[in-house]
Amino acid sequence: MKKEKRSLLRNKGVQSLLAALLCILIGLLIGYVILLIINPAGAGEAIKTIVENFLYYPSPSAQLRYLGNTLVKTAPLLLCSLSVLFAYKVGLFNIGAAGQYVVGAGASLYCALGLGLPWYVCLIAAIAAGALLGAISGVLKAYRNVNEVISCIMLNWISLYAINTLLSNVKEGASPYTIQLSTGNPGAVLPSLGLNELFNGNRYVTIAIPLSVIVAVVIWVLLEKTKFGYELKATGYNKFAAKYCGMKEKRNLILTMVIAGALAGMGAGLYYLTGFEQWSTTQSSVPAMGFNGIAAAFLGGLNPIGAVFSSYFIQHITSGGAYVDKTMYSAQISDLISSLIIYLCGFVLFFKTTLDRRLDRRAEREAARAKAAQKGGEA
Amino acid sequence: MLLLIQYTLIFASVLILVALGGCFSEHSGVINIGLEGIMVMGALGGALMMKFLPAGTSAPVIILLVVLASILLGVIYSLLLAVAAINFKADQTLVGTAMNLLGTAAATVFVKAMNTAESVDNVSSTIQYIEPKKAFLVNIGSFEFNWFMLLAFVALVLAYITLYKTRFGLRLMACGEHPQAADSVGINVYKMRYAGVLISGMLGGLGGIVYITAGVSEWKFENGVAGFGFLALAVMIFGQWKPTRIALAALLFGLFRALANVYTGFDFLTALQLPSNVYNMLPYIISLIVLAFTSQHSRAPKAEGVPYDKGMR
Numbered sequence: 043m044k045k046e047k048r049s050l051l052r053n054k055g056v057q058s059l060l061a062a063l064l065c066i067l068i069g070l071l072i073g074y075v076i077l078l079i080i081n082p083a084g085a086g087e088a089i090k091t092i093v094e095n096f097l098y099y100p101s102p103s104a105q106l107r108y109l110g111n112t113l114v115k116t117a118p119l120l121l122c123s124l125s126v127l128f129a130y131k132v133g134l135f136n137i138g139a140a141g142q143y144v145v146g147a148g149a150s151l152y153c154a155l156g157l158g159l160p161w162y163v164c165l166i167a168a169i170a171a172g173a174l175l176g177a178i179s180g181v182l183k184a185y186r187n188v189n190e191v192i193s194c195i196m197l198n199w200i201s202l203y204a205i206n207t208l209l210s211n212v213k214e215g216a217s218p219y220t221i222q223l224s225t226g227n228p229g230a231v232l233p234s235l236g237l238n239e240l241f242n243g244n245r246y247v248t249i250a251i252p253l254s255v256i257v258a259v260v261i262w263v264l265l266e267k268t269k270f271g272y273e274l275k276a277t278g279y280n281k282f283a284a285k286y287c288g289m290k291e292k293r294n295l296i297l298t299m300v301i302a303g304a305l306a307g308m309g310a311g312l313y314y315l316t317g318f319e320q321w322s323t324t325q326s327s328v329p330a331m332g333f334n335g336i337a338a339a340f341l342g343g344l345n346p347i348g349a350v351f352s353s354y355f356i357q358h359i360t361s362g363g364a365y366v367d368k369t370m371y372s373a374q375i376s377d378l379i380s381s382l383i384i385y386l387c388g389f390v391l392f393f394k395t396t397l398d399r400r401l402d403r404r405a406e407r408e409a410a411r412a413k414a415a416q417k418g419g420e421a
Numbered sequence: 422m423l424l425l426i427q428y429t430l431i432f433a434s435v436l437i438l439v440a441l442g443g444c445f446s447e448h449s450g451v452i453n454i455g456l457e458g459i460m461v462m463g464a465l466g467g468a469l470m471m472k473f474l475p476a477g478t479s480a481p482v483i484i485l486l487v488v489l490a491s492i493l494l495g496v497i498y499s500l501l502l503a504v505a506a507i508n509f510k511a512d513q514t515l516v517g518t519a520m521n522l523l524g525t526a527a528a529t530v531f532v533k534a535m536n537t538a539e540s541v542d543n544v545s546s547t548i549q550y551i552e553p554k555k556a557f558l559v560n561i562g563s564f565e566f567n568w569f570m571l572l573a574f575v576a577l578v579l580a581y582i583t584l585y586k587t588r589f590g591l592r593l594m595a596c597g598e599h600p601q602a603a604d605s606v607g608i609n610v611y612k613m614r615y616a617g618v619l620i621s622g623m624l625g626g627l628g629g630i631v632y633i634t635a636g637v638s639e640w641k642f643e644n645g646v647a648g649f650g651f652l653a654l655a656v657m658i659f660g661q662w663k664p665t666r667i668a669l670a671a672l673l674f675g676l677f678r679a680l681a682n683v684y685t686g687f688d689f690l691t692a693l694q695l696p697s698n699v700y701n702m703l704p705y706i707i708s709l710i711v712l713a714f715t716s717q718h719s720r721a722p723k724a725e726g727v728p729y730d731k732g733m734r
Contacts, residue, residue, distance in 0.1 A: 076530070080530070080531075080534040081534070081538075135514045135515075135518075137518060182709070182712075182713055186712075186713045186714070186716055186717060187716045187717050187719065188709075188712045188713055189658070189716070191454060191514060192654055192655055192708075193709060193712065195648060195651040196651070196705040196706075196708055196712075197709070198648070199647075199648050199701075199702070200702050200705050203698040203699075203701045203702045204702065206698055207696050207698045207699075326644055326647070327643070327644050327645065327647070333518075336515075336518055340515065368537075368544060369537065369541055370534075370537070371530070371534065372529065372534065372537075372544070372546075374526050374533070375530055377522065377525075377526035378523065378526040378530050380522075381519055381522035381523035381526050381527075382519075382523060384515065384518065384519035384522065384523075385501065385505070385516060385519035385520065385523060387515065387519075388505050388509070388511030388512055388515050388516040389505065389509050389511055391510070391512070392509045392510060
């Protein structure tokens with residue numbers, strides 16, 4: 043019985059799950075303490091609201107509808123987190139998911155509203171735009187040795203200003219927002235295939251949600267079960283060794299960033315083509331989606347399937363944050379909690395090695411004791 | 422033209438301070454991507470000090486207290502990086518990114534809570550400091566001299582002397598190049614790395630308050646510091662981790678950043694009729710191009726980003 047338990051704790055998947063749960067727990071706890079400091083009166087209520095999210099509504103039909111809204115926003119988050127984790131597996135830190143998401147949004151909305159194209163073309167445009175931006179970082183890294191973190195950040199800001207300029211062409215008269223998709227070009231709205239009926243007629247629920255999960259599975263297969271994925275990971279571990287083995291390490295680097303960029307761009311397409319949100323052409327900060335993707339990727343233990351659940355969780359508390367009592371707290375409390383969770387994810391490696399070491403020590407002690415007992419028996 | 426010089430100098434001051442901060446941290450062997458978050462925290466400390474100082478306080482006292490508040494908050498915040506990266510061997514890029522997000526989120530939550538507590542209708546994340554800000558400015562003709570410019574210059578000289586002329590600086594750099602060798606001659610690598618990160622927290626925090634007082638008299642903390650911490654990192658790389666070169670690079674980047682503020686004052690620039698977003702993009706585009714041409718032979722500290730493990734040889 044005991045032996046079985048030990049082997050379970052040694053399992054990498056179980057360790058990742060434990061670590062993730064620990065991060066969430068500590069993150070929520072610190073968030074609660076911060077709420078207490080700001081205003082002790084409503085802290086308990088507020089943290090409950092954040093964790094409950096759509097359950098905040100009393101009627102089941104409203105709950106279902108708002109669960110739909112959370113899922114609509116989970117799909118892009120999942121793709122952003124896939125983008126981050128895919129690059130990280132190959133040794134690249136894709137903080138540019140945010141910028142790739144921005145150009146994806148820009149391309150899809152411009153194709154939909156400016157050029158009046160159908161949804162599938164808009165989605166492909168989003169993917170291509172993200173891939174292109176990723177390619178820039180990849181080429182700069184491979185051929186000019188530019189740190190991808192720095193180049194990605196610069197590209198994030200460049201994309202934001204460029205897309206704001208581009209989308210000013212398709213905005214509603216006086217407001218800074220782009221034209222509603224349902225009135226501007228209904229043909230560009232992603233098809234729902236009856237999925238909206240499942241969520242009490244929430245018209246923003248589309249094929250985006252199942253599609254994002256399918257992509258997660260594809261990425262898992264690509265990374266774990268194909269030669270191509272193996273090559274990419276080998277390049278990530280040691281690019282000189284990969285080169286020595288005859289792999290094209292530069293091509294692999296660029297290709298990784300192209301795929302990562304495509305994923306983030308697709309995420310934006312899957313979100314903005316539901317018509318859930320209009321782009322504000324005066325926004326002065328890069329959308330948080332890409333950065334939350336980092337949180338989801340690490341919380342999910344850098345596993346595509348884990349990312350499905352962690353993305354949902356991050357979006358769940360982010361949406362929940364919108365319901366807190368605004369007379370006491372601000373919605374950003376969820377951002378605070380999710381950034382705390384990213385910070386805590388930094389300690390996961392330490393947690394795992396400590397756990398392993400402790401298990402080793404216990405096993406050693408037990409072995410020694412067994413030996414001693416055996417000796418005692420002989421004498 | 423004078424306005425352009427003024428803005429260039431003040432933005433260059435920010436970049437010099439923050440890039441020197443990055444420089445100390447990286448020379449000790451720790452990559453500090455979290456400078457952006459540290460800047461926000463420093464800015465928050467300084468802004469709060471300005472807000473709550475009594476109205477009649479004399480200018481030198483204001484300057485001193487504001488600078489101290491920014492430094493204090495920056496240093497405390499940088500401890501997050503130091504503990505994670507040095508004691509727990511965490512991934513430095515990940516922790517730095519988390520710190521950037523956390524800095525903006527925490528500052529926003531705090532300022533909003535403070536504003537709402539003052540009046541229920543005020544849900545903005547803005548702090549105003551019109552009056553106390555005047556303490557930093559001295560008008561010389563039409564040129565607005567800012568004491569922070571002098572401060573940045575002093576920091577530059579001190580950084581140069583510390584890094585190249587003192588035992589501490591040389592030891593610090595040894596820890597970033599070959600920590601095992603440094604340890605073998607009796608240098609405590611962990612202590613040195615702590616020193617490096619905390620100094621970067623000090624300079625980053627200071628840079629934060631300089632940035633939010635440059636040109637404006639109120640700051641919306643939801644916006645963080647708009648990627649300036651990363652521009653400073655680009656300046657540091659372009660400056661090849663050397664203080665004097667960092668100063669020159671900062672002047673160049675400061676010029677392009679200043680253009681976004683004052684381009685309407687130049688007839689030939691307004692005649693081009695470019696959208697204002699182009700000028701907003703300019704510093705980032707320039708830094709990308711510059712990095713593409715300077716990163717090839719970059720002389721980064723060899724052991725940066727690698728957690729130091731005493732047991733490894």
